Amino acid sequence: MIQQETLELLEWPRLCQHLATFAATKLGTVAARKLVIPGSLEESQELLAQTQEIYRLEQSLESRWSFEGINDIGESLDRAKIGGLIFGQDLLNIATTLAGVRRLRRVIENYEDLPILTELVTDVRTYPELEQAIHHCIEEGGTVADRASPKLGEIRRNLKEIRERIYQKLHSILQRQGGAVQESVITQRGDRFVIPVKAPQKDQIPGIIHDTSSTGATLYIEPHSIVEWGNKLRQYRRQEQVEEEAVLRKLTEQVAEVQEDLDYLLAIATILDLATAKARYSLWLEGNIPRFIDVGKGETITLRQLRHPLLVWQQNHEQGTPIVPINVLINPKIRVVAITGPNTGGKTVTLKTIGLAALMAKVGLFIPAREPVELPWFGDILADIGDEQSIEQSLSTFSGHIRRIVRIIEALSPDGFNDIKPLQSPILSPHTPHTPHTPLPHHPITPSLVLLDEVGAGTDPAEGSALAIALLHYLADHALLTIATTHYGELKALKYEDDRFENASVEFDDSTLSPTYRLLWGIPGRSNALTIAQRLGLDQEIIEEARSKIGGFSEEINQVIAGLEEQRREQEQKAQQAGKLLQKTEKFYEEVSQKASSLQEREQELKRYQEQEVQKAIAIAKEEIAQVIRQLQQGNQTGQKAQQASEALQDIKQRQLPQAQKRQPSYQPQVGERVRLSNLGQTAEVLTVNTEGALLTVRFGLMKMTIPFTDIESLDGKKVEMVVKAKTPTTPPPQPIKPQTVPLIRTSQNTLDIRGSRVADAESDLEKAIAIAIMSGVLWVIHGKGTGKLRQGVHEFLSRHPQVDRFELAPQNEGGSGVTVVYLK
CATH class of the missing domain: 3.30.1370.110 (Ribosomal Protein S8; Chain: A, domain 1)
Structure with a gap:
């Protein structure tokens, strides 16, 4: 009971309605609205795998993953099972459903790395012979076709012939007795053909009167000359109905023979449509696939930038306010989180967001949070949110909360509150000693998530806080995770007495006197009642007396909390500045990389052009040399001809060999001067010069790098003069010194x-x-x-x-x- 009540409190049916809008078939829509919560981790993992595989499949398909033609044929299958008759349109729906599921199975089988979907459709039978039989016998619109049986075709030919005879006879009567008819039209009354005759002239067209106009001026008469044909027409129509029913009966029997297989096919189609709706809804939410963790192995619950899915829908479809995401990072040893803060600060929304995230992961939906998304598999998700007061049942706010908490305790343990130990000192204060709570050893922790809103509220603050402390200690012993919102300051101290407790708070802006809806971890919320009252103009004397009643210690705690909040804000500002600097660095790195790539492409293109030109020159030179040789070989070889050939070869050499380029004046780089980086087209400052290694260190922008002399030139185009030392056979050549590399930083570019x-x-x-x-x-x-x-x-x-x-x-x-x-x- 409490589980279903929790779904209502978390507004789970609303989320299911949103999911249903992404379904393609009526079956999928109904399944999404009545989404079943899995009862095991294995089932949830399989549902997530289905969603992930369809998500991946839709991203890779060129055409849309379509459920066209798939209908809800469950009622027709039930009718066939009990011996009823399936009519034409329903049979067509069965045929198109068979074709639609076969198309989906073919798509799945054509793709690799879809093990869950492949296994899902392996045993599906789509009976193409049944589909062909239905299309052969049933026309579009659900009528039985003439070709369905030879007898039916003959009957319909006879019907057509008799109908034509009746029309010919009636047209003849209308032409002969034009003055007696009210209007020259042929109409029907029931299954009999009649003509409208003026009442005074009824004797001119003797026949059977089948109807009269409202005024009595017109009689609808079937002339005696066509009565016999009308009777035959009625007989053939009856025969047609009998034969159509025989065709439908035969097709229904074929469906009944494979009814169990078609039920299974329909179930698989529903699963595929529901998984597709989950994938499309997850994509729309910009969600990421969750991973179920084991907190017993020290894994942390991680939900960064978590957004409430219903608020996402409201923002996109109902022009709601922008969403403030929350970060949920819970250490594996934590069992209870106490969230404090002002009213309307987002505490209840935080509870619902976390509860919905746990439910979404269980049913195979992605969670609208930044990767990685990691949380336990919660067997039960139990909540006490909102007010359950009832005048009819004489329930106060406190009574309503307690009755719901009793149901939560019963769901966790049948022994209920019997195991809760009394506290030595229920109300904590700086002067009250506290005996640390000892966990109960004989009760295993259940994989449950408990969400409590304003725990202990609605009664005397002293007794309410004592009850809240006892309840949270009990839940720390029995539930995997409990998240509770509260206004009681005593609950803030539990963290410092039991390492299974953690504090969190919703941020409050003192300058605007309004919440920011941001969730802060490790810092309890401070009381803002007096601050707000003072800002709103309450008499200062009243404020001061109230502060004196609270005591200085409480004020000191508030000041400490305010200091911690200020430190957190400063750290966040520095983190934002560092993030912006990193973005600028990545942008600069991207620009440098693009320029370097462009230079490399230009260099390679120039090399290709030069090689082509060299090959052309070589080919021309070879042809000219061959021509000189042929001239020498013709006739007698004389000294004069040899001299001419030598001069011709020298001329070819002068024309084809590249001329030596004039060398630019060389120079040696100096520390502090600026040089040009040949490969990057950038200027840089020289920091150090290593003459022996022919290396120098330069700085350009935010980057430092060590490069060889060959990669630089002066600003006026001079190259570095390289000193080549003579090699000696006894001394091996020095190993080149590798340039120092820039520290490796992981960015979006690499x-x-x-x-x-x-x-x-x-x-x-x-x-x-x-x-x-x-x-x-x-x-x-x-x-x-x-x-x-x-x-x-x-x-x-x-x-x-x-x-x-x-x-x-x-x-x-x-x-x-x-x-x-x-x-x-």
Whole structure:
């Protein structure tokens, strides 16, 4: 009962309605509105895998993943099961559903790395022979076709012939008795053909009167001459109905024979549509796939930039206010989080956001939070949110909260409150000693998430805070995680007496006297009642007396909390400044990389042009030399001819060999002067000069680098004079000194995410990424863990790439086996 009540409190049905709008079929819409919460971790993991595979499939498909033609045929299958008759349109729906599911199965089978979906459709039978039989017998619109049976075709030919005879006879009567008819039209009354006759002239057209106009002036008469044909027409129509029913009965029997298989097919189609709706809703939410963690192994609950999904919908569809995301990072040893802060500050929304995130992960939806999304699988999600007071049941606010909390305790443990130990000192103060709570050893912690709004509220503050402390201690012993909002200052001190407790607060802006809706961790909320009252103009004498009643210690605590909040704001401002600086650095690095790539392309193009020109010159020279040789070979060889041939060869040499270029005056770089970097087209300042190693260190912008003399020139185009020393056979040549490299920084330019890609597609992406990252010397490749097939393909490609020096799996904090770090030459 409490589980269903929790779904209502968290507004889960509303989220299901939003999900249903992304379904493609009536089946999927109904399933989304009545979304079933899984009862096991394995089922949730399978649902997440379905959503992820369809998410990946839709991203890679050229055409849309379509459920066209798939209908809700459940009622027709039930009718066939009990021996009823399925009519024409319903049979067509069965045929189009078979074709639609077959199309979906074919798409899944044509793609690799879809193990869950492939297994899902493996046993689906789509009966193409049944589909063909239905289309053969049933026309568009659901009518039985003439070709359905020879007898039916003959009956309909007879019907057509008799109908034509009746029309011919009636047209003849209308022409002969034009003065007696009210209007020259042929109409029907029931299944009999009649003509409208003026009442006074009824004797001119004898026949059977089937109807009369409202005024009595017109009689609708079936002439005696066509009565017999009308009777035959009625007989043939009856025969037609019998034969149509026989065709439908035969098709219904074929459906009944495979009814169980079609029920299974319909269930699979519903699962696929529901998984597709989840994938599309997750994409619309900009969600990320969650990973279920084990807090027993020391893993942290991580939900960064978490947004409330219903508020996202409200912002996009109902022009709601901008959403303030929250960060949820909970240490694995924490069992209770106490959230404090002002009213309307977002505490209740925070509870609902976390509760909905846990439910979304369980049913296979992505969570609207930044990667990584990591949280436990909660078996039960139990909540006491809002007011349950009732005049009819004589329930106060406090009574309503307690009754709901009793149901939560019963869901956690059938023994209820019997195990709660009395506190030695229920009300905490700076002068009251407190006995640390000892966890109950004989009750295992259930994988439950408990959400309590204003725990202990609605009664005397002293008794309410004592009850709240006892309740939270009990929940720390029995539930995996409890998040409670409160106004009681005594709950803030629990963190310092029991390491299973943590404080959080919603931020309050003193200058505007309004909440910012940001969630702050590790800092309890401070009381703002007196501050707000003073700002709103309450008499200062009253404010001072109130402060004296509270005591100086409480004021000191508020000052300490205010100081902590100020420190946090300063740290956040510095973090933002550092983030902006990093963005500028990345932008500058991108610009330098683009210029370097452009220069490399220009250099390669120039080399290709020069090689082409050299080859042309060589070809022309060879042809001219061959011509001189042929001239020598013709006739007698004389000294004069030899002299002429020698002069011709010298002329070819002068014309074809490149002329020696004039060398620019050389120079030696000096510390402090500016030089031009040939490869980058930038100017830089010389910091150090290493003449022996022919190296120098330069600075341009924010970067320092060590480069050889050959990569620079003076601002007026002079090259560095290189001193070449004579080699001696006894002394080996000195090893070149490698330039110092810039510290490796991971950026968007040297990170490649290929998760979900095929190996063949990934190789093309890797080639492009290596070309871009060559300046930084390192490349991070995110391939995910999965089956390991993509990682193996990436490693095989890297092992044979000429620009790859080495590669290795990333450290655990950088992605572990899901990321490969590539060091480039």
